[in-house]
Amino acid sequence: MKRKPLLVVVGGPTASGKTALAIALARHFRTEIVSADSRQFYREMRIGNARPSPEELAAAPHHFIADRSLLQPLTAGTFAEEALPILDRLFRDSPVAIAVGGSGLYQRSLCEGLDEFPAVTPGAAARVQQLSESRGLSGLQAELQRLDPDYFQSVDQQNGRRLERALRVCYTSGQPYSSFLGKAPPRPFDCVYLQPAIDRAYLYDRINRRVDQMVADGLEGEVRKLQEYRHLPVLQTVGYQEWWPLLDGEYDRERAIELIKRNSRRYAKRQITWFRDYTPVMDAAAAIRRVEGA
Template identity: 70%
Template sequence: MTRDKPLLIVIGGATASGKTQLAIELARHFGTEILSADSRQFYREMRIGNARPTEAELAAAPHHFIADRSLAEPLTAGTFAEAALPLLDRIYQDRSVAILAGGSGLYIRAVCEGLDDFPAVSEGAEARVQRLSSEEGLAGLQRELARLDPEYYATVDRQNHRRLERALRVCYTSDTAYSSFLGKPQERPFRPIYLQPLIDRESLYDRINQRVNHMLEAGLEAEVAALREERYRPVLQTVGYQEWWPYFDGTYDRDRVIELIQRNSRRYAKRQRTWFREYRPVATADEAIALIENTY
């Protein structure tokens, strides 16, 4: 990369680690705008369960891709990049810095590096995955992906049926690991610098548990109940939402819901920490600013 390119500050990290606050402080310092790379915060119908930034936080700096569409207009990693790249071009007309912040690693990768070229899925692979999913469910998908591609299994959201199935289709089609197709970056007209908030595991898990409690106080149960007819959507088969469906069906009680949300959130955070392990940890916005200005 050359030094004449504008800078993209990429802030990743685990849920509840402090990405939003760090992004806002940096946006205010550099006088720039924030693109959200949280694949659940795109949707207007989801507010509490995805820890959307508050109105005060949104007012503190210009944000994009926050509650800008309906669940009926899903945004994949590829279409997110298609929308984000022209927006970055517009921001760079007036500024030399922009910010991309969120916990959805694949969406960040799509913007910064482009998506990888996977083989066309064979009919046999599609049928095999469908059969596994219907006969053994999520546990079967997890077990098979762990066997065929332990590297990808270590970072993927293991509660996300769609991502597990997609990886297995590629494994079955190509007879090789899904992860072997990853990591072939495309040239971009900006220079990314990858940062994450510095936080120890114990403090992070405590924040996660507290966040879940705050969500419940803010009306999470009612929010999810209002989305019951949309429960088939993949974005609602994720932590904070999926745990309620058996509760509404009478399978277990509310205490079990809370326990599962906290547990699954911690597990998701652990996978995120693995995904973002190469990002530079920074303890404060001042540390990040010094790093950026001294390096770039």
């Protein structure tokens, strides 16, 4: 049986060295990189989203870097729809392609597809909101355990938003939330999941130094130029959202920078959890050995 092509998926927390690892892999396997970073799609954002440098972009062909306006937002599902034909073309020339980014949902959409759920009815949404307000987290937990015990066992039971989302689907459809999971068709390629191995204390130091460099490179000026678009979801993210209160006179520049560093570290912590199943590799050589052994 002919072996499927291989997508090497490089994930991991911000500032961990994903870009350098992806470029090293792309150069070794003579292939191209699909960026799955949900903020690097947009031309207007460069500093605050740590877009690869011109030198890095020249080192290996990249897709989905600054290829559209933030006024044309790209969802995880639409990203996969656009990326799959690109991968199909790449796999005609090489058995290996690279995907890189810290946006786990976008990577999952590309590699596995996203499950489809029914459109939530206003009545279902109102019912869940009333339950949340009247009985809190414990009420959400008890209701989901009653309606979908299978999903209740696997979900983060302390995450109220996830419980609410599942209940809205249950109320809308009259079926368990879990009955909609795992229905996406399989991809015509295999995946190997890697992340740079990095000590957490060193990572946090890298994050702090990266923020200082972003500020030195003109992050505040970039943000000011984007002020009229501050309502967009992509600008309500770490590195941008912290500047809006400063521009409103709520605190000073030093506080904004402090918050960016703090929120970046917190975001990295969440990413570490998301990418916990990705294989850590010490360097490009180890990554190449892992891919060649896949």
